[in-house]
Amino acid sequence: MTGFWFQARVIARNELLVERRGGETFSLVLPFALAALIMIPLAIGVDQPTISRLGLPAFWVVTLLFGMQIAWRQTTATDHAVRDQIRLSGLDPAAGFAGRAMANLILLVGFMGVSLVLTLLLYTPPAIDNWPAFTAALVLFAIGLSVISTLIADLTLGLSARAGLAPLLVAPLALPLLFAGSRVAELAGEAAISRPGGILAWLLVLVLVDLIGVIAGVLSARPLEETLG
């Protein structure tokens, strides 16, 4: 039998290959998110200062609400027969979770990169002065959202109401990420560079949420597999 990280990499690689063929993330989810980014300033009107101020908050909200959908795109886990074979292969369920979360993270980073560029173009938000902190927040946000949404995707696998139930579960659990991420963005702006301690506290919140998500996902992987029988 193969090792934990080897199995996780095999799963991640296969998930990314399926995504490359299906293209759901970048041909469906991302355009829909971009539509949302465009709708918000249209709803506000011609008040440019307000639009600029709402740019980064809109980015975080859109990333959370649409980015989570990456986790329940069509994957190998969606097919019952394939799931059975993966179980029979001797895969450690926790390695399966890690592999899926890694694949989701890679896709989410790509998603966030494109969304951020478009946010900067569409909203012209206030300049970010502390880019290292902001980048750290982006990465930690991506890690947290990918592990939480992967956990919930596994929790709701096979349920008929998954399309509505999964977002309902992810959204409140991921709210601390939204809150902390947007606080870092705020503090990383030009006017706030004198408060590094505040940024660190919010980055630690992100780290804490990420850790809780990873631990919950790994520990619940095996028990969750029992529901698939």
Next chain:
Amino acid sequence: MKTGHVSMTLKVLYAITALVVIAGAVLALSTPPEAVQRTYARILHIHVPSAWLAFLAFGVTAFGSVMWRLRRRLAWDRLAASSAEIGVLFTGLAIVTGAIWGRPVWGVFFDWGDARMASTAVMFLVYLGYLALRRYSPSPEAAANRASILGIVAVIQVPLVYFSVNLFRTLHQTQSIRPDGATMDRSMVAALLVNLAAFTLLYVSFLAARMIVAREEARLVAARPVAGAAVISPPGLSDA
């Protein structure tokens, strides 16, 4: 126990609950008005116990979830589920009474800058999701397995909500009853404590009733037809 029959113990519990609830209501209405908020502050006697009960209920949900994972007896899962339903009810009540109280006192129904209000709303959503997850699971065992995981993870919010007023300086007042003493008038404290007891008894009463219903629901599915009995050889086609 026969279906529909309520035990003497439960009857006594319900009677005591009713008495304490009435006593709490009388005390809440008869204490002198608060110095600044006047009579608006009386809603405290519903708002605070509701929040306390929500915390207790979700704690019991987590406990039931852990016990189900350890013992695999569905009775523990029924405890977790029943308690979560009651917890959602009391959380909703806490939010609504908080909003009613907040409007005349703070000028807004809901202040997004208030950490406790925001975190309570998030907690409400999480447990609504918990109930939805149970509802859409295909079997009691699948519901127990999935929901127990969420029930254990989600309880982390309870201390976060409770201590949010200490962690973040916001509109919401900090704890009124603390280890170093209370910040309220004694008569108000007494009324509050009686109402806390009343709501706790209400919780226990609701929980007992709900668990009886859940047990009867489980019994109803015990008589199961054989799956294959619905399939027969198709009748021969007639010569048309």
Next chain:
Amino acid sequence: MEPLVSLRNVALSTPSFSILQPITLTIEAGSAIAIVGPNGAGKSTLLRVLATLAPPTEGDGEVLGAKLGSREVLGVRHRIGLAGHLPALSAGLTLGENLSFYARLAGISEDRVEPALESVGLGGARQRRAIDCSAGMRKRADLARLLVDCADLLLLDEPTDTLDRSARPIVDQLILRTLSKGGTAVVVSHDRENLGDDIHRVYALENGTLA
């Protein structure tokens, strides 16, 4: 020698239905058995129990020495080869990619994939996506998956469904290969007439009861 499969009053129910009535069954190593029955008899469910994918709700048993419903089954699953009613292929991946994925997961060389596909007559379809293949081709590819590895317990659910006559010997080949290595094969089918010559014993399953 310990039997490879031992079920004692194993039953399986959902909240709505009883699918398997208490079943007692022993299968020795080196034997090939068939379980036949009409639609809805519980054949596929019984196979999932044998595959350790569906823990019984009553009774107990062992498969490959692991107690059903316990964590022990995690240690023996890699020795079980299952071809279920539906092929275990990701629709968007090619036949080669699908089999390579399972090979990598099992720690087996991907070099075995091409010969396996060739032996089922799909050597030329390696680069074809599963969704672009016919049901019969997908079935063949699923059987080829079992040729990449060699299971101690081979479980086949309606293996000749959707296969044309020329492909049916693939099933016999799989069974013989398993038996030759001391393993056991279990075939479930609704078609008693086309079970093949390698089956040692036939059981009838009706309304969840084994006869």
